Amino acid sequence: MTRGLIPSPRFIEYLSGTVAWQSPLRISIDEEWRGVAKTFGADLEKSIGWSVELVGEGDACDVEILGLPELDVEAFQISVAARTRVEASSPAGVAYALTVLRQLGPASLWSDVPSAVASIEVPCVVIQDGPAFAWRGLHLDVSRHFFDVKTVCRLIDLLAAHRLNRLHLHLNDDQGWRVEIPSWPRLSEIGSTRRSSPVGHEDDGVDDDTPHGGFYSASDLESIRHHAAKRFVQIVPEIDLPGHAQAAIAAYPELGNVTDSLEVWTRWGISDHVLSVGPRSLEFAEDVVLYVASLFPDSPVHIGGDECPTIEWEQSSDAQSVMRDHGFHEARQLQGLFTKRMASALEREGHEVLAWDEVLDAEVPKGMVVVSWRSSAKGVEAAKRGLDVVMAPMQFLYFDWLNSLSPDEPVALAPAPFATTWEKVYGFSVVPPDLDPELAHHVRGAQAQLWSEYITTRDHLDYMAFPRLAAFSEVVWGTASTETDFRPRLEEHVERLAAMGVHYRPLDVDE
Numbered sequence: 001m002t003r004g005l006i007p008s009p010r011f012i013e014y015l016s017g018t019v020a021w022q023s024p025l026r027i028s029i030d031e032e033w034r035g036v037a038k039t040f041g042a043d044l045e046k047s048i049g050w051s052v053e054l055v056g057e058g059d060a061c062d063v064e065i066l067g068l069p070e071l072d073v074e075a076f077q078i079s080v081a082a083r084t085r086v087e088a089s090s091p092a093g094v095a096y097a098l099t100v101l102r103q104l105g106p107a108s109l110w111s112d113v114p115s116a117v118a119s120i121e122v123p124c125v126v127i128q129d130g131p132a133f134a135w136r137g138l139h140l141d142v143s144r145h146f147f148d149v150k151t152v153c154r155l156i157d158l159l160a161a162h163r164l165n166r167l168h169l170h171l172n173d174d175q176g177w178r179v180e181i182p183s184w185p186r187l188s189e190i191g192s193t194r195r196s197s198p199v200g201h202e203d204d205g206v207d208d209d210t211p212h213g214g215f216y217s218a219s220d221l222e223s224i225r226h227h228a229a230k231r232f233v234q235i236v237p238e239i240d241l242p243g244h245a246q247a248a249i250a251a252y253p254e255l256g257n258v259t260d261s262l263e264v265w266t267r268w269g270i271s272d273h274v275l276s277v278g279p280r281s282l283e284f285a286e287d288v289v290l291y292v293a294s295l296f297p298d299s300p301v302h303i304g305g306d307e308c309p310t311i312e313w314e315q316s317s318d319a320q321s322v323m324r325d326h327g328f329h330e331a332r333q334l335q336g337l338f339t340k341r342m343a344s345a346l347e348r349e350g351h352e353v354l355a356w357d358e359v360l361d362a363e364v365p366k367g368m369v370v371v372s373w374r375s376s377a378k379g380v381e382a383a384k385r386g387l388d389v390v391m392a393p394m395q396f397l398y399f400d401w402l403n404s405l406s407p408d409e410p411v412a413l414a415p416a417p418f419a420t421t422w423e424k425v426y427g428f429s430v431v432p433p434d435l436d437p438e439l440a441h442h443v444r445g446a447q448a449q450l451w452s453e454y455i456t457t458r459d460h461l462d463y464m465a466f467p468r469l470a471a472f473s474e475v476v477w478g479t480a481s482t483e484t485d486f487r488p489r490l491e492e493h494v495e496r497l498a499a500m501g502v503h504y505r506p507l508d509v510d511e
């Protein structure tokens with residue numbers, strides 16, 4: 001008996017025979033790591049109503065979990081036998097091994113509706129596994145459409161099921177500010193709701209005249225962070241400034257460059273309204289980013305920095321005088337003031353800092369990690385400049401693009417001929433083939449992006465994320481091979497997705 005594992009392990013050998021498990025499943029595990037076994041127990045209880053009994057070292061058990069310090073931090077070894085043995089050097093490694101054990105059982109182990117299962121059969125197998133990349137992420141835009149805590153936590157569970165370990169939350173944009181900041185209350189009071197949104201494709205020019213809003217309180221974000229920690233997923237919060245700031249300016253007009261009052265933007269695209277470069281705006285940027293960072297004390301923080309139009313700065317006499325003070329010749333250099341201010345404040349507080357690849361257009365503060373979205377070539381450029389990079393090229397990893405060229409696909413951001421099939425995602429190389437191998441260590445990993453202009457519901461989020469995210473998980477785990485090898489495993493895997501209630505896109509749709 002074999003099972004379609006995703007992501008595929010680095011080494012696997014099926015032995016003959018199977019073992020049968022019944023409830024209560026007896027697990028022997030060190031005191032320190034019990035939390036991991038408890039999470040696994042809660043998962044089994046939810047899916048098949050089983051309980052997990054934690055037993056002492058040396059007691060009779062079904063699964064024995066042992067520390068093996070020489071393994072890499074997320075690595076693990078499994079040997080399924082009458083007494084199954086799991087070895088890892090960290091709780092994350094144990095959690096991943098338990099995910100694999102769950103995949104070695106039937107799809108019902110993933111069900112979100114409990115079913116009564118008397119016994120499960122698991123193939124005898126030996127596995128040695130561990131990821132090739134430390135950064136295996138998903139980005140979620142909660143600004144264009146807001147997703148509540150429950151939906152985000154469910155997405156975290158889905159990431160963990162694929163052994164992905166970062167969730168980058170895009171918390172503000174022109175169309176909505178999504179986090180309560182006590183010292184700037186109008187951001188959530190005013191900036192979190194827009195009056196109307198486009199219906200269908202933005203280019204159709206139709207509006208729904210229906211307010212859309214939502215924001216997270218500090219305690220909401222804390223529960224997301226706790227849930228994520230339990231699943232070994234690190235939340236990477238993003239505050240995107242000084243561009244993409246219209247919602248912030250709608251809340252605090254004094255932070256903008258124009259005197260007319262602005263509303264939270266009701267169209268998609270890139271607003272020309274950006275923060276002014278005055279001292280108050282710089283102070284604002286530092287203040288909010290530090291506050292958000294304080295809610296995620298152990299996380300790297302993303303400071304945005306993409307797509308910042310300079311037209312308002314070019315037309316503002318105040319901005320011109322700031323340019324003269326700094327000896328700048330081009331308005332775009334003004335953005336560097338925000339980059340530096342936010343990055344140095346965050347670094348002082350011990351946070352690693354990330355930014356979109358537009359920061360490469362100017363001098364990049366040392367130690368900043370570049371998220372390369374315009375193309376893999378931007379990642380190569382970053383690595384050549386000695387910077388670490390997270391690969392996120394839109395051509396492969398923007399899951400807001402069409403799933404295929406079928407005319408039946410729901411409206412998506414990029415129109416045909418742009419489509420990103422799961423097969424295309426599966427063919428993505430995290431390390432660009434033209435990168436000098438000596439610089440490959442700069443590639444931390446990769447992340448897929450779910451921008452949400454055209455994603456309004458949880459079901460549609462599922463449809464855009466899966467099965468592409470399953471293909472991505474294997475790519476970024478580092479074990480992708482051929483489509484012929486992957487496809488039958490994916491066919492089994494979508495049964496797990498179905499059990500989890502995921503509205504994934506079917507693997508084949510007539511084109």
Ligand code: TNX
Nearest residue numbers: 306307356373398400413451
């Ligand atoms: C570009 S990627 C953006 C987003 C859009 C996205 C749509 C990036 C840093 N900025 O503002 O939502 O394209 O695909």
